[in-house]
Amino acid sequence: MSLLPGVAALALGAAAIVQALALAARRASLEIAVRIVAGLGALALLPVLADAGGRGLAILGLIAALRPGAVSCLAASASALVLSLRPAPAQAETAMALMLAGAATGVAVAALDSSIVARLARGGDPSFVAAAFGAALCGVLVAVDHGRVLRWSYALDGEGPRLELPGAGLLLGLTLLVSLAGTLLVAARALAGTQRLAAAAGRRLLLLACGLAALGAGLILFEGLARSEAALAASAGEVAALGLATGGLIFGVLVMLGERPAREFARIALRAESETYVAAVLALLVLGAAGLEGWLRAGSYGTPEVARASAAALLGLGAAQPTGLGVLRRAAFAAGLLSLLLRAA
Amino acid sequence: MRLLGSSGSIAALSALLAATVHPDSGLSPRMPSSSLVLAALSLLLVVSLAAAGRERPGRRLMGLGGAVLLLALGYDAVRGHAGTLSLRPGQGARAFEEVGPGGPLGLRPLGFDVRLEEARDDHATLSCVQEGASMSLRITRERAASCGGFRFAFPEPIASGEPARLRIRLSGAKGNQDVELAPGQPAEAQGLTIALERYFADFALDEKGQPFSRSAEPRNPAALLQVRKGDRGWRVFVIRSLPGIHRQEGLDASFALVGIEPEVWVRLSVAREPAAALGGAGLLLLAAGLSLGLRRP
Numbered sequence: 090m091s092l093l094p095g096v097a098a099l100a101l102g103a104a105a106i107v108q109a110l111a112l113a114a115r116r117a118s119l120e121i122a123v124r125i126v127a128g129l130g131a132l133a134l135l136p137v138l139a140d141a142g143g144r145g146l147a148i149l150g151l152i153a154a155l156r157p158g159a160v161s162c163l164a165a166s167a168s169a170l171v172l173s174l175r176p177a178p179a180q181a182e183t184a185m186a187l188m189l190a191g192a193a194t195g196v197a198v199a200a201l202d203s204s205i206v207a208r209l210a211r212g213g214d215p216s217f218v219a220a221a222f223g224a225a226l227c228g229v230l231v232a233v234d235h236g237r238v239l240r241w242s243y244a245l246d247g248e249g250p251r252l253e254l255p256g257a258g259l260l261l262g263l264t265l266l267v268s269l270a271g272t273l274l275v276a277a278r279a280l281a282g283t284q285r286l287a288a289a290a291g292r293r294l295l296l297l298a299c300g301l302a303a304l305g306a307g308l309i310l311f312e313g314l315a316r317s318e319a320a321l322a323a324s325a326g327e328v329a330a331l332g333l334a335t336g337g338l339i340f341g342v343l344v345m346l347g348e349r350p351a352r353e354f355a356r357i358a359l360r361a362e363s364e365t366y367v368a369a370v371l372a373l374l375v376l377g378a379a380g381l382e383g384w385l386r387a388g389s390y391g392t393p394e395v396a397r398a399s400a401a402a403l404l405g406l407g408a409a410q411p412t413g414l415g416v417l418r419r420a421a422f423a424a425g426l427l428s429l430l431l432r433a434a
Numbered sequence: 435m436r437l438l439g440s441s442g443s444i445a446a447l448s449a450l451l452a453a454t455v456h457p458d459s460g461l462s463p464r465m466p467s468s469s470l471v472l473a474a475l476s477l478l479l480v481v482s483l484a485a486a487g488r489e490r491p492g493r494r495l496m497g498l499g500g501a502v503l504l505l506a507l508g509y510d511a512v513r514g515h516a517g518t519l520s521l522r523p524g525q526g527a528r529a530f531e532e533v534g535p536g537g538p539l540g541l542r543p544l545g546f547d548v549r550l551e552e553a554r555d556d557h558a559t560l561s562c563v564q565e566g567a568s569m570s571l572r573i574t575r576e577r578a579a580s581c582g583g584f585r586f587a588f589p590e591p592i593a594s595g596e597p598a599r600l601r602i603r604l605s606g607a608k609g610n611q612d613v614e615l616a617p618g619q620p621a622e623a624q625g626l627t628i629a630l631e632r633y634f635a636d637f638a639l640d641e642k643g644q645p646f647s648r649s650a651e652p653r654n655p656a657a658l659l660q661v662r663k664g665d666r667g668w669r670v671f672v673i674r675s676l677p678g679i680h681r682q683e684g685l686d687a688s689f690a691l692v693g694i695e696p697e698v699w700v701r702l703s704v705a706r707e708p709a710a711a712l713g714g715a716g717l718l719l720l721a722a723g724l725s726l727g728l729r730r731p
Contacts, residue, residue: 366728373721377714388578388585389516389705390713393457400456407448409724410441418445425452 090318093133094173097150098166100130102336105162109340112159112206113347120157127154127162134169141184143177145191145430152195158202159340161195164427167333171431174318174325183394186378187433190398193371194426196364197405201419203361208416209344210354216279216288219341221416223272223295226302226334230265233327238262245313247320254312260305268298268338275345295342302335326431362411365419369405372426376402397432401425438478439485447479469535473508480504492726499719506713515542515584515706520592521550522699530704544704546582553700558589560702573702588703593696595635595650600657601693602628602672607686615659625663626687632658635696637673655694661685 104127111119131154137147146168153165209215230238237243243258244251274291309328313321321328379398380390401422408415408422437443453459454472484497517532517539526549532542546564553559560571562581571579571586578587600615606624613623620629636648637656645656656673663685670689671680677690 363728366724370721370725370728373717373724377717377721380710380714380717384578384585384707384710386576386578386587387705388587388703389707390710391516391705391707396455396457400452400459403448403452403455406724407445407452409727410445410448412441412445414445418449421449425456 090314090321091173091176093136094169097130097133098169098173100126100133101150101153101162101166101169102332104130104157105159105166105336106339106343108157108159108162109343110347112209113343115348123157123162124154127157127165130154130162130165130169134172137172137177140177141187142433143172144184145187145189145194145433146172146177148188148191149195149198149427149430152192152199156195156199158199158206160202160205160337160423161198163333163336163340164194164198164423166336167329168427168430170332171325171329174328175322183379183382183433186375186382186394186398187430189371189375189378190401190426190429193368193375193401193405194423194430196371197368197408197419197423197426200361200364200368200408201416201423203357203364204416204419205344207354207358207361209349210357212349214279215345215347215349216275219292219295219338219345220272220276220279221420222334222337222341223268223275223298226268226298226338227265227272229330229334230261230268233261233331238265243309245309245317245320245324247317247323249317249319252313252317252320254309257305257308257312260301260308264298264301264305267294267301271295271298292342292345295338295345299335299339299342302331302338306331306335329431361415361419362409365405365409365422368422368426369402369409372398372402372405372422375426375429397429401429438482440482441486444479444482444486447475447482451475451479469511476504476507492723495723495726496720497723499716499721499723501716502719503713503716506709506716509709510707510713513708515704517542517704518701519548519586519704520699520701521548522594522697523550523553525550544582544584548581548586550700553589553591553698555591558700558702560586583706583708585705585707586702587705590701591698592701593635593650593652594699595647596697597630597633597635597652597655597657597694598697599695600630600633600691601695602659603677603690603692604628605678605688605690612692620660624687627662628689629660629662630657631660631669652694652696655691657691659689661687661689 104123107119108123131151134147134150137143149168150165153161205218234243238261241258241262243261244253271291271294274287275295278288278291376398379395383390383392383395404422404425408418454475480500483500486493515532517530519527519530521527526547528547529541529543532539546562549561551559551561557572557574560573562569562571564582571581573579573586573589575588578585602613602615604611604613604623608624611623613621613628615621615628615630617630620627634645634647634656635650636653638646638648640646654675659670659672661668661670668682668685670682672689672691673679674691678688681688
């Protein structure tokens with residue numbers, strides 16, 4: 090495990106939670122602390138710039154520190170966690186494309202942050218944010234370890250034998266049940282205005298899910314570091330996704346329980362739109378760079394990296410359209426770019 | 435047409451196309467006629483961009499960029515080529531093995547001569563003779579090289595299944611003697627003439643008891659030798675895992691296969707994408723059109 094990226098992951102994760110608290114409690118003074126902590130996290134990522142495979146993730150962290158938002162700090166924290174558990178390769182087949190992808194991802198998650206804040210400032214129901222992140226956590230829990238969480242089992246799958254973590258399997262299975270129930274109740278309240286008792290139960294279940302998910306992720310990290318760092322490194326992407334989803338749910342619950350942000354909706358919405366456009370243009374440049382690097386290295390632009398970059402660029406084109414479901418489209422765009430970076434790391 | 439040019443249609447088509455194009459989504463291999471579906475979705479998206487209203491500047495430029503990009507991709511899909519070329523050091527060729535979406539398509543002429551001059555662990559050197567002029571191409575795993583519109587990349591050593599040289603240990607009346615044997619080049623030792631008749635890189639017997647080679651890798655090498663002494667001749671079987679297993683009556687020597695130098699070929703990937711530059715231009719137009727729609731906060 091690498092120390093500096095680990096420190097960066099902790100710092101950026103803390104910055105994300107403090108930013109969520111600042112948003113929920115309408116305490117602008119906390120944002121200064123967010124900038125300081127996020128800046129420290131970005132400084133810890135600077136040495137990673139030397140490795141071509143991790144450069145994109147380091148640039149993501151730097152942008153998150155310059156424009157700290159809860160979701161952008163969470164994404165940067167998850168990326169730093171991957172770098173900490175599995176050091177990035179010194180060489181990368183699409184080095185230039187990865188650097189541009191890091192910049193595009195940083196701007197795309199900043200746009201997602203702005204979209205969420207704009208929606209809340211306009212009077213949108215904060216329960217939707219919590220329900221969306223709750224659904225994302227459920228999705229991650231079903232996907233990790235090929236769905237074995239559904240059988241109350243979880244293991245780290247490396248090159249050697251699987252490292253079974255029965256305690257984590259139990260915790261994650263429970264988290265899945267609790268978060269699913271909470272998400273459904275909160276979503277029902279947001280869509281249909283159900284009974285107050287049911288809505289309160291949903292909030293409490295999501296709060297419980299936050300704790301259980303954090304415990305589960307912490308247990309996986311602790312046991313993995315103690316018993317097999319190699320197995321943990323091989324599952325770094327899964328662990329980071331779990332951390333990201335957990336952090337996202339914590340953010341969603343804080344926003345749901347907090348006050349509506351008192352910000353100028355129109356200005357923030359325009360900022361979200363501009364950031365989305367910039368990220369979409371950068372995503373097109375990522376596609377161009379990946380194609381050029383493929384042509385130079387492999388003699389052809391028809392490589393899997395170009396196909397992934399094409400998908401991300403298309404999601405960017407869709408995210409930049411002034412139409413409904415803006416937050417969802419921007420989330421898909423950011424996820425597409427982030428998966429591009431994590432795959433190369 | 436208004437519906438097709440709406441922002442909602444563009445967003446929906448972009449998302450559908452992204453899901454289809456992404457190699458990890460698993461959608462493309464499962465779809466029947468996936469290339470046609472891709473082409474249709476791409477065309478619809480370009481038409482949507484072109485049909486967009488005037489509410490956002492740069493939309494028509496995006497449409498033009500998308501059209502140019504789609505045209506370039508379509509041209510390369512139809513007139514482009516991809517495949518492999520396998521050569522041993524010193525060997526030349528005028529054609530490569532073309533591969534299409536459905537599998538191998540056979541030999542396609544390059545239109546010029548290429549010869550593999552050198553093959554090392556980290557690079558291969560190809561000489562390319564085109565219109566009387568010869569040029570040397572150095573190809574590594576990090577950098578491809580061009581000749582005559584074709585790109586050569588990824589030099590990869592592959593086992594041909596044939597030996598460059600075999601080392602046979604002859605145990606006869608005059609003691610042990612090692613002999614180097616190359617295909618088509620008989621060797622003399624202790625009054626015997628030894629030639630290689632047949633080689634099996636990965637020897638096995640089929641259900642009829644006939645010998646064959648399971649693979650081109652020298653996992654279980656064996657050989658059939660022709661041994662002559664004066665007017666008499668014998669066929670001797672040698673296998674590395676069982677030295678001296680086969681003794682012939684009248685032949686007062688035993689043979690063992692002690693070493694193999696496999697013949698290594700180099701396989702290169704070959705590609706031709708004549709509209710690649712046009713595609714890049716289309717992409718730049720698309721990016722320019724998108725950036726024109728940017729409004730400062």
